Amino acid sequence: MDKFMLAAIEEARQGLAEGGIPIGSVLVKDGKIVGRGHNRRVQQGDPMAHAEIDCLRNAGRIGSYQGAVLYSTLMPCYLCAGAVVQFGIKEVIVGESRTFTGAAELMLDHDVQVTDLDLDECASMMEHFAAANPALWGEDIGEDTGKETGKATGQDLHADQEEDKGE
Ligand SMILES: [Zn+2]
Numbered sequence: 001m002d003k004f005m006l007a008a009i010e011e012a013r014q015g016l017a018e019g020g021i022p023i024g025s026v027l028v029k030d031g032k033i034v035g036r037g038h039n040r041r042v043q044q045g046d047p048m049a050h051a052e053i054d055c056l057r058n059a060g061r062i063g064s065y066q067g068a069v070l071y072s073t074l075m076p077c078y079l080c081a082g083a084v085v086q087f088g089i090k091e092v093i094v095g096e097s098r099t100f101t102g103a104a105e106l107m108l109d110h111d112v113q114v115t116d117l118d119l120d121e122c123a124s125m126m127e128h129f130a131a132a133n134p135a136l137w138g139e140d141i142g143e144d145t146g147k148e149t150g151k152a153t154g155q156d157l158h159a160d161q162e163e164d165k166g167e
Contacts, residue, residue: 002071002117004033004069005117005119008025008051008073009024009121011025012039012125013125014038018043020038021041022129023039023073024037025072026070027059028068028069029062029068035055035057038051052076052080053080053083055070056070065089068089070093072094073095074099075104076102081102085110090113092107092112092113092115093114095122096118098123099130100141
């Protein structure tokens with residue numbers, strides 16, 4: 001696999017280990033990772049702390065984004081696609097867009113080259129997370145599931161433990 005996508009997946013896994021949403025991102029310039037990050041919305045209570053934003057923040061002021069490539073395990077949303085367009089990043093490589101279609105069109109409309117690797121590894125990571133934390137995932141993508149959200153469980157659905165007391 002692409003070593004940069006692998007680094008983005010490592011970031012996503014780190015986020016999951018922290019009790020957060022498993023989305024990771026790296027920014028590559030001149031063949032080197034100049035920034036990396038993951039979604040920290042739960043960890044920091046910050047709705048703006050998407051993986052790509054966290055990555056761009058961590059990269060700091062890199063000067064020109066010419067030739068920079070943004071990797072993300074998931075298709076960027078409008079917020080992050082907006083940052084890509086605003087900063088003049090011209091290439092985005094994503095792990096998958098099956099679990100979230102994101103804002104590919106916005107980027108394509110602004111001459112950003114978008115490549116979807118459609119990786120099972122990235123899709124299954126999100127599928128497992130969304131199944132275990134439907135309300136938390138809904139909050140992240142702006143879908144109200146009508147449920148309270150809290151910290152991610154990082155586990156599959158809890159099985160009810162029923163005691164069999166007999167007669
Ligand atoms: Zn985003």
